[in-house]
Amino acid sequence: MRHYTVVGLPNRADVDLSLELRQRLTEHAVFSGGRRHYALVRHLLPAGHTWITIGGDMPALFAQYRAAPGPILVFASGDPLFYGIVRTIQAHDPGAHLAIYPSFSSVQRLCAHICQPYEQVKNTSVHGRDWQELDQALLHQEPLIAVLTDAVRGPAAIAERLLTYQFDHYEMVVGEDLDGPQQRVGCYALPQVAARDFHALNCVLLRQTTARPRHWGLDDSLFAGLPGRPGMMTKKAIRLLSLAQLQLAGKRVFWDIGFCTGSVAIEARCLFPHLHVVAFEKRPECEALIETNARRLSAPGLEVVMGDFFALDLAARPAPDAVFIGGHGNRLPELLTLLDAHLPAGAAIVLNAVLERSHAQFVAQVPALGWQLLPPERIQLDQHNPIWVLTAIKQ
Structure with missing residues (x-):
């Protein structure tokens, strides 16, 4: 049985880990995460450590994990239980033992910045996946929809999709580089979003501006x-x-x-x-x-x-x-x-x-x-x- 410790990181250059996590670092020789994660934590890792970079090829990644000589500590962004690496580990290594130390997710951070309670937010993701989750939330006429984005399906592409399918009764809050040096949070009408660029690290909250009646049957x-x-x-x-x-x-x-x-x-x-x-x-x-x-x-x-x-x-x-x-x-x-x-x-x-x-x-x-x-x-x-x-x- 492989042992994984999964640590969620905030989007900060001055990463400060708890005493418990610093002790965890000393118990590991093999670490993993994205290139951005390595830049954030490299100065904290023990000498002689091994780093396994997470890319897009999951079978190849887990072949490296299986070959690792001991337990693996994986760094992730925010909350690794929220559309994160934990689900991937469970899918590719179902017998693994997991210890998880989450941070705040990007959606939680965005809601905190705008004082938006998030128990009623419908969470969706288009990060590395199709539009299905977002489409379902729109068709259900959810009043608050959070969207995790990627380089292809970013704020502008999301706004364009909403306008194309007549979901123009939403406005978009975009959180860029949250807690980072280029942090910016703004609220925009959809046509404004479709016409501008955003920081590569961003997430979106769609808010209904008006509620539409829902009909049983189209004329x-x-x-x-x-x-x-x-x-x-x-x-x-x-x-x-x-x-x-x-x-x-x-x-x-x-x-x-x-x-x-x-x-x-x-x-x-x-x-x-x-x-x-x-x-x-x-x-x-x-x-x-x-x-x-x-x-x-x-x-x-x-x-x-x-x-x-x-x-x-x-x-x-x-x-x-x-x-x-x-x-x-x-x-x-x-x-x-x-x-x-x-x-x-x-x-x-x-x-x-x-x-x-x-x-x-x-x-x-x-x-x-x-x-x-x-x-x-x-x-x-x-x-x-x-x-x-x-x-x-x-x-």
């Missing part, structure tokens, strides 16, 4: 439609019934096959921010359409896949536990058979059938595949043709 009039075919979309009442049949609150990955305007994918993303939504379509003109609608209706984070669904490498996509079939190219039995090979047990499928042929094929194919066919729902809107909302559960 059809809000969607841009196909030119000359504005009515070609799954209508609100049918969308909501279809999503209810899929029971998305307990699902992880949702596929919308044949998204057209993107109304179903966007509705699912807005109502269930935790979902990984993958939208498929083969008509090239629909790609710009779903992007327009996603931005207009504040639905970031959709994964859009263009091309013939039957020709795609579906194994390269996250396996869905919920599927909406918005189009099947008159190949419904073949599509259901294809999905059967990729869906886990318990996955749900919904089809909106207008034609009797589609209804008959679904009702015949589902039992043949061994799935459970749920009682169908029939709905008619105004003068439109009645639609069967058909649901199946893979057994």
Whole structure:
């Protein structure tokens, strides 16, 4: 069993460790951390020590740790339990013994500078990761959102994303080089942030300036439609019934096959921010359409896949536990058979059938595949043709 001592450092050149930690230094010969950490603590380390620099290659780093002759003392920034190295150690060396000495996190320091109680702050990170956590917090309309940034997804990129997806009811507090020689804390409107540069060490707090009403269901009039075919979309009442049949609150990955305007994918993303939504379509003109609608209706984070669904490498996509079939190219039995090979047990499928042929094929194919066919729902809107909302559960 390897032993790690993890010490969180403040962002100060004059690092002053407690007597207990100074004693810990004398008990170690192997130390680790980033290059910036080494510059802060090198003068405190014992003569003849070994330093292992933490970079981006975690397997290589832990190979060095395994080869180390004794316990390892790891330096980290702030609180190593807060999106820090502790989680990485637990993932790569699950049997390790850990002793942790945290400092204040950058978010705690920023909140202290602006006298902001932080028990209600939603913490997110885009540091070395995608936008998913931040997108979920925005879709949940969290009033206070802290964001750990990196060189790519910094304050300007975050502001640009919020403005692109109409989250303009936030202001941004940026803490730069907190507790360091170039410390600066400022509050900005999003357009101001998008137009300026910031110190490389920074973190962000987004604060709502106004609260938006949250609607259960998007009005059809809000969607841009196909030119000359504005009515070609799954209508609100049918969308909501279809999503209810899929029971998305307990699902992880949702596929919308044949998204057209993107109304179903966007509705699912807005109502269930935790979902990984993958939208498929083969008509090239629909790609710009779903992007327009996603931005207009504040639905970031959709994964859009263009091309013939039957020709795609579906194994390269996250396996869905919920599927909406918005189009099947008159190949419904073949599509259901294809999905059967990729869906886990318990996955749900919904089809909106207008034609009797589609209804008959679904009702015949589902039992043949061994799935459970749920009682169908029939709905008619105004003068439109009645639609069967058909649901199946893979057994």
